[in-house]
Amino acid sequence: xxxxxxxxxxxxxxxxxxxxxxxxxxxxxxxxxxxxxxxxxxxxxxxxxxxxxxxxxxxxxxxxxxxxxxxxxxxxxxxxxxxxxxxxxxxxxxxxxxxxxxxxxxxxxxxxxxxxxxxxxxxxxxxxxxxxxxxxxxxxxxxxxxxxxxxxxxxxxxxxxxxxxxxxxxxxxxxxxxxxxxxxxxxxxxxxxxxxxxxxxxxxxxxxxxxxxxxxxxxxxxxxxxxxxxxxxxxxxxxxxxxxxxxxxxxxxxxxxxxxxxxxxxxxxxxxxxxxxxxxxxxxxxxxxxxxxxxxxxxxxxxxxxxxxxxxxxxxxxxxxxxxxxxxxxxxxxxxxxxxxxxxxxxxxxxxxxxxxxxxxxxxxxxxxxxxxxxxxxxxxxxxxxxxxxxxxxxxxxxxxxxxxxxxxxxxxxxxx
Amino acid sequence: xxxxxxxxxxxxxxxxxxxxxxxxxxxxxxxxxxxxxxxxxxxxxxxxxxxxxxxxxxxxxxxxxxxxxxxxxxxxxxxxxxxxxxxxxxxxxxxxxxxxxxxxxxxxxxxxxxxxxxxxxxxxxxxxxxxxxxxxxxxxxxxxxxxxxxxxxxxxxxxxxxxxxxxxxxxxxxxxxxxxxxxxxxxxxxxxxxxxxxxxxxxxxxxxxxxxxxxxxxxxxxxxxxxxxxxxxxxxxxxxxxxxxxxxxxxxxxxxxxxxxxxxxxxxxxxxxxxxxxxxxxxx
Numbered sequence: 001x002x003x004x005x006x007x008x009x010x011x012x013x014x015x016x017x018x019x020x021x022x023x024x025x026x027x028x029x030x031x032x033x034x035x036x037x038x039x040x041x042x043x044x045x046x047x048x049x050x051x052x053x054x055x056x057x058x059x060x061x062x063x064x065x066x067x068x069x070x071x072x073x074x075x076x077x078x079x080x081x082x083x084x085x086x087x088x089x090x091x092x093x094x095x096x097x098x099x100x101x102x103x104x105x106x107x108x109x110x111x112x113x114x115x116x117x118x119x120x121x122x123x124x125x126x127x128x129x130x131x132x133x134x135x136x137x138x139x140x141x142x143x144x145x146x147x148x149x150x151x152x153x154x155x156x157x158x159x160x161x162x163x164x165x166x167x168x169x170x171x172x173x174x175x176x177x178x179x180x181x182x183x184x185x186x187x188x189x190x191x192x193x194x195x196x197x198x199x200x201x202x203x204x205x206x207x208x209x210x211x212x213x214x215x216x217x218x219x220x221x222x223x224x225x226x227x228x229x230x231x232x233x234x235x236x237x238x239x240x241x242x243x244x245x246x247x248x249x250x251x252x253x254x255x256x257x258x259x260x261x262x263x264x265x266x267x268x269x270x271x272x273x274x275x276x277x278x279x280x281x282x283x284x285x286x287x288x289x290x291x292x293x294x295x296x297x298x299x300x301x302x303x304x305x306x307x308x309x310x311x312x313x314x315x316x317x318x319x320x321x322x323x324x325x326x327x328x329x330x331x332x333x334x335x336x337x338x339x340x341x342x343x344x345x346x347x348x349x350x351x352x353x354x355x356x357x358x359x360x361x362x363x364x365x366x367x368x369x370x371x372x373x374x375x376x377x378x379x380x381x382x383x384x385x386x387x388x389x390x391x392x393x394x395x396x397x398x399x400x401x402x403x404x405x406x407x408x409x410x411x412x413x414x415x416x417x
Numbered sequence: 418x419x420x421x422x423x424x425x426x427x428x429x430x431x432x433x434x435x436x437x438x439x440x441x442x443x444x445x446x447x448x449x450x451x452x453x454x455x456x457x458x459x460x461x462x463x464x465x466x467x468x469x470x471x472x473x474x475x476x477x478x479x480x481x482x483x484x485x486x487x488x489x490x491x492x493x494x495x496x497x498x499x500x501x502x503x504x505x506x507x508x509x510x511x512x513x514x515x516x517x518x519x520x521x522x523x524x525x526x527x528x529x530x531x532x533x534x535x536x537x538x539x540x541x542x543x544x545x546x547x548x549x550x551x552x553x554x555x556x557x558x559x560x561x562x563x564x565x566x567x568x569x570x571x572x573x574x575x576x577x578x579x580x581x582x583x584x585x586x587x588x589x590x591x592x593x594x595x596x597x598x599x600x601x602x603x604x605x606x607x608x609x610x611x612x613x614x615x616x617x618x619x620x621x622x623x624x625x626x627x628x629x630x631x632x633x634x635x636x637x638x639x640x641x642x643x644x645x646x647x648x649x650x651x652x653x654x655x656x657x658x659x660x661x662x663x664x665x666x667x668x669x670x671x672x673x674x675x676x677x678x679x680x681x682x683x684x685x686x687x688x689x690x691x692x693x694x695x696x697x698x699x700x701x
Contacts, residue, residue: 242683
């Protein structure tokens with residue numbers, strides 16, 4: 001029986017297989033068109049801007065654009081000895097324009113990042129250059145300050161020539177490219193970012209573990225209690241979940257303050273004396289406690305939704321076969337809850353690692369996380385490219401965990417309430 | 418959870434220890450919220466329980482901070498509340514429309530690259546808010562929407578849609594597609610079918626998604642911190658400023674109102690969830 005003879009035709013004479021394929025294609029397009037508006041909206045307003053952060057983080061055109069003539073002249077300079085007159089002249093001309101446009105302060109800030117001591121000699125040059133005479137700029141500039149005669153400073157200027165740099169990423173892990181072009185760590189006492197990364201990881205991990213140990217028993221209780229009790233208790237989990245983050249943080253600020261209720265309580269039970277109240281806020285403890293309470297519902301809900309599906313008869317079967325309750329729990333019940341544990345832990349960890357508001361309010365100096373550093377550079381130092389670089393490093397970590405989450409749990413299995 | 422009579426003593430003890438642990442955790446979860454209530458009625462300016470309050474002296478309680486919240490001269494809460502409500506309503510409408518459409522497409526079994534697209538649509542919920550804030554700020558600054566209501570609304574649509582997508586796809590997972598085919602075979606066009614058949618069935622999911630989107634917008638502070646100008650201050654921004662600078666009891670009055678609001682929303686969401694489960698036949 002050959003295929004042709006058995007081919008089924010639809011009413012309009014087209015082979016059925018073909019018309020089914022056509023219909024499927026049409027359905028595919030229909031489904032995709034429904035998703036399109038949101039997908040396009042997100043791509044334009046969200047995905048592209050995140051991509052733009054990537055450009056911003058490696059962008060180093062600021063200095064390049066401020067000193068165009070200098071860099072043109074420097075192309076022929078080998079960087080060994082002091083540059084020739086043409087470089088000095090080009091630098092003088094560039095700098096003159098910047099001073100007239102009152103933009104020389106930014107150059108000073110940027111070059112000072114590269115080498116300490118630039119700020120003062122650039123300021124001095126800004127004052128003195130008005131009286132410069134035509135010709136022999138090398139001598140005139142070197143007369144302004146003796147550091148202008150040191151080749152290190154000129155090398156530092158040359159290092160900022162490329163329009164793109166990965167220096168911000170190095171800075172994010174406390175490394176830098178030294179004058180010989182080698183990548184080295186910054187001095188021990190200035191390694192602040194490594195400390196922040198470690199602290200962020202520490203707190204995120206600690207909060208996740210703490211949340212797990214607190215959430216497991218109550219999720220179990222909620223899943224095994226009769227409906228009318230568990231619904232009532234569920235409100236205890238869902239009310240904090242729905243309440244404003246700032247309200248919950250505010251309540252922790254009241255509880256943990258030095259004259260607060262927690263402190264009153266430990267004084268009252270005699271753990272510490274009244275004039276020796278411990279500082280519980282504006283440090284790591286505050287961040288830890290508040291974040292645990294705030295993120296706890298995110299652990300309870302996935303655990304609960306998994307435990308709800310486990311039939312109680314499994315535990316009974318285990319026990320009837322001779323297992324003690326403890327063995328039945330660890331051999332039967334616990335393995336069945338692992339999907340929920342994975343979902344809850346990954347979710348809490350992802351949320352904790354990028355936390356901003358709570359650490360900023362109750363963290364003080366020793367309890368702030370990497371997010372706070374990003375905000376600091378966005379708002380205070382205005383070093384947006386560094387903020388972008390740090391943000392993307394954090395994002396890479398989060399996306400890796402998200403990928404894992406997607407693999408293990410599947411995003412379509414996220415449960416909300 | 419009464420224990421059977423034959424339970425051995427050490428399991429009995431373990432059972433009570435377990436219940437005690439659970440009670441502690443529930444206390445830890447819920448108690449912090451209840452500190453706010455009494456302190457917001459404090460007659461004094463300090464954020465600790467005064468001696469009068471401990472004695473339950475009626476003079477130690479007052480409504481002065483609520484009065485201050487509404488009529489206070491320097492208090493920007495009125496403007497903030499107005500802005501918050503306007504922004505949240507429009508952000509919710511936008512999120513619901515975009516999110517529901519996307520969820521309809523995603524739950525079709527013909528949808529290509531389903532996992533990838535879903536992961537992309539959920540990502541604003543996963544990406545740390547500070548990164549979203551920075552990225553959205555760059556975008557809004559470039560198109561000239563920074564410090565405008567529209568900019569903040571668009572930002573909140575981005576953050577709100579994942580919740581709508583999740584809740585509506587969850588509702589659609591129990592959806593019987595033969596009813597739409599039945600409608601089509603009876604001559605209904607797709608829009609009519611959606612309005613008359615699909616929408617009423619998935620409405621609980623849509624509304625609970627809308628509630629999530631509303632709360633997300635109403636509660637959002639990180640992105641607004643980057644975007645808002647003086648005219649766009651919202652309740653969370655005011656709370657943030659207040660908490661950073663000086664923790665005044667007026668903030669506690671506002672917080673109490675917010676807790677009441679979230680209780681209301683929670684109860685609505687719970688009722689909807691149960692109704693939705695009844696409709697879909699997953700009664701428990």
